[in-house]
Amino acid sequence: MLASILAGFASVVQNRTARIAREVHAAAGARAADGGIGIAVAALLAGAAEAEDTPGRNAQDGTPFSCRFAEGIMLVITMQDVAGRLDLNTASRELLLAVLDGAMKPDAASRLIAAIMSRRNDDQFRTVEELAQLPGVDRALYERLRSGLTVHSGRAALDKRSTPPDLRGQLARAGIADDIAYASSPDGRKFAVSVLARTGPGRGYLIETTIEIRPGRMPVYRALSWNGHIVRADNATSPYAEWLSEPRRTRDQSPCTST
Secondary structure (H helix, E strand, O other): OHHHHHHHHHHHHHHHHHHHHHHHHHHHHHHHHHHHHHHHHHHHHOOOOOOOOOOOOOOOEOOOEEEEEEOOEEEEEEEEEHHHOEEOOOOOHHHHHHHHHOOOOHHHHHHHHHHHHHHHHHOOOOOHHHHHHOOOOOHHHHHHHHHHEEOOOOOOOEOHHHOOHHHHHHHHHOOOOHHHHEOOOOOOOEEEEEEEEEEEOOEEEEEEEEEEEOOOOOOOEEEEEEEEEEEEOOOOOOOHHHHHHOOOOOOOOOEHHHO
């Protein structure tokens, strides 16, 4: 009887210890990821990404960079001017069709575009997540599309400097002329920022936010959207699963404070 009680107590203690360890890792990851947002804001305020197609820490087309935040914690940070993403409320039909054709069958793409246009007429999208409510958009399709979408640019075309290389290539293969795909550069005030704090093999904390930079004002930025949560390699979407396992695409191992 006593042995059974002790075994049960040991199991409770073990489970509680494991839960506390997870909470500690999550708290450390959340603090580190929030620090990464500060690093991104500082870089953006410094105007550190003015050259077109500049790779590395200052790229504003979503190119990732990594840095060592603290012992055992690596950050993977991306910054992208939202003008390099398709705005669900204002993007031209040609651009939407070119992107969707690469993700689904033509008939299904046409139906989804019709649903997007209908939604625009009734009530504009307030968040990218609302795309998942439309018929024909399952979780896999939504996860594939969401990183290239926004509701904050207000533009019918893209800013070429801020558009990721893979999207530029996709539009070129679809035969979309530059004068249709791209327009003049934006004011560079709104950015999609993601920070993955890798706290250990296969686990971390992810913050995805859209911010508006406000030079000379307090606070210096405001969040237009914010989502933070624990991620694991076995349930994270690409490319986060790869970065959690080993941030192979990002080779910068220098301290984050050198940004």
